[in-house]
Amino acid sequence: MSPDILLRIGGATVDTIYMVAVAGLIGSLIGLPIGIFLATSGKGELFPAPTLNRIVGLIVNATRSTPFIILVVAIIPFTRLLTGTSIGTKAAIVPLTIATIPFVARLVEAAIREIDKGLIEAARAMGATPMQIIFKVLLAEARPALTLALTMTAVSLIGYSAMVGAVGGGGLGDLGIRYGYQRFMPDVMLVVVIVLIVLVQLVQSAGDGLARRFDKKNRKT
Amino acid sequence: MSVSAQSATPPADAAVVFDGVSKHFPASGQSGAFTALDTVSLTVDRGSITGIIGRSGAGKSTLIRLVNGLEKPTGGKVMVDGVDVGALDEAALRSLRRNVGMIFQHFNLLSSRTVFGNVALPLEISGMDKRAIEQRVRPLLDLVGLADKHGRYPAELSGGQKQRIGIARALATEPKLLLSDEATSALDPETTQSILELLKRINAELGLTVLLITHEMEVVKAVTSDVAVIDHGRIVERGHTFDVFTHPKHETTRALLSGLPGSKLPDAVARALKTQPAAGDRAVVRLTFFGAAAEKPLISQLIKSVGAEVNIIAGTIDEIGGAPYGSLVVAYGADAETSGRAERFFVENGLVTEVLGYVA
Numbered sequence: 240m241s242p243d244i245l246l247r248i249g250g251a252t253v254d255t256i257y258m259v260a261v262a263g264l265i266g267s268l269i270g271l272p273i274g275i276f277l278a279t280s281g282k283g284e285l286f287p288a289p290t291l292n293r294i295v296g297l298i299v300n301a302t303r304s305t306p307f308i309i310l311v312v313a314i315i316p317f318t319r320l321l322t323g324t325s326i327g328t329k330a331a332i333v334p335l336t337i338a339t340i341p342f343v344a345r346l347v348e349a350a351i352r353e354i355d356k357g358l359i360e361a362a363r364a365m366g367a368t369p370m371q372i373i374f375k376v377l378l379a380e381a382r383p384a385l386t387l388a389l390t391m392t393a394v395s396l397i398g399y400s401a402m403v404g405a406v407g408g409g410g411l412g413d414l415g416i417r418y419g420y421q422r423f424m425p426d427v428m429l430v431v432v433i434v435l436i437v438l439v440q441l442v443q444s445a446g447d448g449l450a451r452r453f454d455k456k457n458r459k460t
Numbered sequence: 461m462s463v464s465a466q467s468a469t470p471p472a473d474a475a476v477v478f479d480g481v482s483k484h485f486p487a488s489g490q491s492g493a494f495t496a497l498d499t500v501s502l503t504v505d506r507g508s509i510t511g512i513i514g515r516s517g518a519g520k521s522t523l524i525r526l527v528n529g530l531e532k533p534t535g536g537k538v539m540v541d542g543v544d545v546g547a548l549d550e551a552a553l554r555s556l557r558r559n560v561g562m563i564f565q566h567f568n569l570l571s572s573r574t575v576f577g578n579v580a581l582p583l584e585i586s587g588m589d590k591r592a593i594e595q596r597v598r599p600l601l602d603l604v605g606l607a608d609k610h611g612r613y614p615a616e617l618s619g620g621q622k623q624r625i626g627i628a629r630a631l632a633t634e635p636k637l638l639l640s641d642e643a644t645s646a647l648d649p650e651t652t653q654s655i656l657e658l659l660k661r662i663n664a665e666l667g668l669t670v671l672l673i674t675h676e677m678e679v680v681k682a683v684t685s686d687v688a689v690i691d692h693g694r695i696v697e698r699g700h701t702f703d704v705f706t707h708p709k710h711e712t713t714r715a716l717l718s719g720l721p722g723s724k725l726p727d728a729v730a731r732a733l734k735t736q737p738a739a740g741d742r743a744v745v746r747l748t749f750f751g752a753a754a755e756k757p758l759i760s761q762l763i764k765s766v767g768a769e770v771n772i773i774a775g776t777i778d779e780i781g782g783a784p785y786g787s788l789v790v791a792y793g794a795d796a797e798t799s800g801r802a803e804r805f806f807v808e809n810g811l812v813t814e815v816l817g818y819v820a
Binding site: 371379457 | 528530553554555556557558560562564566568570571572573581582584585586613614615633639
């Protein structure tokens with residue numbers, strides 16, 4: 240393998256990390272409040288808004304059920320509007336972010352719904368405002384589950400980011416397709432796959448470790 | 461406890477007044493409409509430990525949740541310190557809740573917070589600054605005997621310790637009223653006793669009014685000064701705990717009391733019991749004695765005055781709300797002469813008796 244290719248692999252790895260980090264960050268920042276909303280706006284819950292809850296739930300489901308590759312193509316005009324281009328790393332961040340939002344939202348919703356309703360009742364009995372309940376009780380208690388949810392998001396994003404390569408999105412997936420597949424360089428493909436595996440492993444172990452540290456419930460006495 | 465008047469002005473010494481309170485749940489989904497509480501009137505005296513006892517589903521959970529507005533009544537009024545809880549808006553309700561402590565069957569501690577952090581939570585919620593919180597939490601942990609556990613997490617504590625933290629947390633905002641929702645139902649008998657002792661101490665030392673709901677007569681017997689029995693959403697009996705225990709009037713109360721040790725007949729006797737005496741049968745009689753009578757040598761006197769054999773079948777000597785109380789089931793000849801002498805003896809000594817039946 241020539242130094243040139245190795246350099247490209249290095250660059251593509253940085254691109255992938257960059258895409259995953261930016262899309263993961265923005266997507267989570269938007270997905271988190273949506274997930275909180277989904278988990279707390281049902282009938283008789285903290286912020287009851289059952290109709291809006293259903294509408295948001297529907298949009299989230301629609302986005303989640305759209306195959307990612309179709310989403311990428313479908314939102315090209317929007318991507319161009321935002322970034323001025325439809326190819327490259329910057330452009331790829333847009334569909335990745337859009338795909339992250341509903342993914343995070345559902346995971347956050349599930350994490351919050353796992354929390355014992357008794358804790359919410361106890362906080363209400365203390366005179367907590369709904370906002371205090373969200374920040375002091377729900378998010379604090381769900382921290383281990385949220386950490387795992389974000390880890391899962393990052394891992395999925397690494398996979399998605401390889402897919403945007405198919406439409407010229409840059410990153411490891413792009414490199415793998417252009418060199419490994421189209422120019423028939425199986426060694427490049429192998430290295431790309433190994434780098435992806437290592438990335439996923441690193442993210443997963445870091446997330447698991449962090450979640451374990453946050454988890455005060457299942458620790459040994 | 462006193463019978464609540466229909467007038468709008470509650471007695472000045474009332475911590476909580478339920479005035480004709482009803483709670484209906486409308487039909488939803490598979491479950492039909494349901495009446496949890498049906499025109500309940502009840503007064504909780506300031507400084508008392510008042511128990512509400514009933515079977516599960518009797519409406520006691522709903523009743524206690526009306527006090528801090530976790531549930532709203534569909535009819536009637538709940539007054540806490542003279543304030544109509546149902547009429548408060550959310551903000552006013554929150555400030556009321558900060559002055560009413562509550563403890564729960566499953567403790568409801570935050571697993572992500574340490575012991576210290578859990579007790580500090582209601583203070584954080586009320587906006588107290590960190591230094592003041594420190595100063596408030598430490599003595600509370602001392603009070604419940606867990607000062608050495610302040611950095612531990614709930615998962616590392618036993619059930620009894622968790623409930624002590626729950627109590628410390630409920631007391632953090634220095635409330636005048638403590639609501640206890642089946643606080644000992646998840647605990648073993650020994651731990652239950654120690655938690656009840658703690659509640660008694662808090663009641664005595666801090667002058668806190670305690671309103672507790674439970675399905676266990678043992679709990680009512682051990683700590684309450686007043687009790688109300690609730691069944692199918694209605695208060696069927698109420699009064700001072702001692703009176704209710706020694707003179708239960710309602711069937712539900714009797715059923716709940718029958719679970720207490722010493723008040724049940726041995727199975728063999730219960731099966732052999734007849735309603736009418738035949739010649740040579742013996743009468744089975746329950747004697748209830750309290751106060752001074754509990755301290756007299758009644759049995760030897762009874763045998764002397766009856767002049768015949770007296771069998772002891774079941775019995776218990778106990779305290780209810782600190783007053784001595786005894787219940788004894790005895791059998792003696794059912795013939796007119798023996799019975800007559802026994803009855804005279806009971807009247808002379810002020811004993812409450814109940815003929816349960818006859819055995820051969």
